[in-house]
Ligand code: ATP
C-alpha cells in the first residue's frame with residue numbers, strides 16, 4: 001500500500017495568528033476550501049479562508065480590539081485585517097433547502113465541521129486543515145485531486161438542483177487546473193445546464209471570466225460546448241456550423257475555441273474571441289460556387305455580445321471596449337503610418353494594440369495560415385506602431401498645437417464652425433499635409449476660411 005504523506009500547508013504567520021487566537025479562546029478553527037486545494041496542488045493560495053465553530057457574537061468578541069470588517073457578520077463571516085491582508089473567518093454553516101436553484105432559503109450555524117464541509121460544492125474544495133490536527137478530508141478530496149477529478153460532494157443532481165452555478169464552477173475549476181470532471185458529475189451537468197440561466201448574471205460572469213482564462217479553457221469549451229450553449233443559447237448555432245470557406249479549415253465553434261486559446265488570458269480579450277464570430281450563422285449566405293459568406297456578421301456579433309454582456313451586468317468600460325473590438329475584428333490593418341495614425345485617432349493606442357492581438361488570434365485559428373506568419377505580421381504591426389508613437393504624432397484634438405482660443409484670438413467666431421475648423425486642422429496634420437506647429441496651423445486656418 002502506498003501511504004499518503006501528511007500534507008503540510010504553509011499559511012502566512014498572520015493567517016496562523018487568526019487560527020491560534022480562535023483556538024486560544026476555546027474554539028475550533030481550520031483553513032478550508034481553496035487554500036487547502038491549492039496547497040495540495042503545489043500552488044500558492046490567493047487567500048486563506050478560515051472556518052470555525054465560533055458563532056458571529058463569539059467571533060466579534062474574540063477579535064475585539066483587532067482591525068476587523070463586520071459587513072458579513074450576520075451571515076457568519078468576519079474579515080480580520082492584518083498587515084493590510086484580509087482573512088475571512090466564517091462560522092460552520094448548514095444551508096437550508098433551496099427552492100430557486102440559487103439561494104438557500106435559510107442558513108443555519110452549526111458546531112459540526114462535517115456539516116460545513118458537506119455543504120461545499122466539490123470534494124477538492126471540501127477539505128480542511130489545522131496545523132496540529134492535519135488534513136480533514138471526509139469526502140476523499142485528496143484522492144480526487146490526485147486523480148485529477150472534479151466530483152460533487154454527495155449526489156450531483158441534488159447539489160446542482162440547489163445551486164445551478166455549481167455547474168459552471170465545475171467547468172471553471174476544470175479549466176483553471178486542467179482537471180477532468182467525474183462521469184456522474186459531468187452527466188448531471190449536461191442534463192441540468194439550462195438551470196444556470198436562473199442564476200444572477202454577475203455570478204455567471206465571475207465564473208466565466210475565470211473559465212475563459214483557465215489554462216485548459218480550450219478543451220473545456222470544446223468538450224462542454226453543450227453546457228456552455230445551454231447557458232448562452234445565442235451561441236448554439238455556432239456549434240458544428242460549416243463555414244464553407246476556403247479561408248477556414250474548421251467549423252465555427254472549433255475556430256472560436258482556438259481563437260480563444262490563441263489570445264492572452266485576459267477576460268476582456270477572451271470574451272471578444274468567444275463572441276467575435278457569433279453573428280456568422282445569422283449573416284450567412286452561400287454563393288453560386290458554393291462558397292460561404294457572412295457579410296456584416298460583425299454587427300450581428302455585436303448585438304449578440306451586447307445582450308450577453310448586459311445580462312451579466314458588465315461595467316460600461318469593458319462592455320464598450322469589447323463591443324468595439326468585436327465590431328472591428330476584421331478591420332484591415334497594415335503597417336502604414338498614415339493608416340495607423342487614423343486608427344489611433346479613431347480607437348486610441350490601447351484599442352489598436354488589442355485589435356492587433358485580436359486579428360492575430362483570429363488568423364491563427366483559421367487553420368489556413370501558418371501561426372508563424374500571423375506572429376510575424378503582429379510583430380511588424382507592433383514595430384510600426386512603436387516607431388510611429390516614438391515620433392509623438394498628433395492624433396487627437398488635445399494634441400493639436402492650436403486650441404480654440406488661438407483661433408478666436410486670430411479673429412474666428414466661437415461656435416460650431418470653430419469645432420469644425422479644429423477637426424479639419426487635425427485631419428491635415430494626421431495626413432502630414434501641415435506640421436503640428438502653431439504658426440503653420442494658424443496660416444492653414446486662414447487659408448481654409450478664405451480660399
Ligand atoms: P478561488 O481560489 O478561485 O477563490 P475558491 O475555492 O476559494 O477558489 P470561492 O468561490 O472563493 O472559491 O469559494 C470558497 C469556498 O466556498 C470553495 O472552495 C467552496 O468550498 C465553497 N463554495 C463557494 N461557492 C460555492 C457554491 N456555490 N456551492 C457550494 N460551495 C461553494
Ligand code: MG
Nearest residue numbers: 034046047049
Ligand atoms: Mg476563494
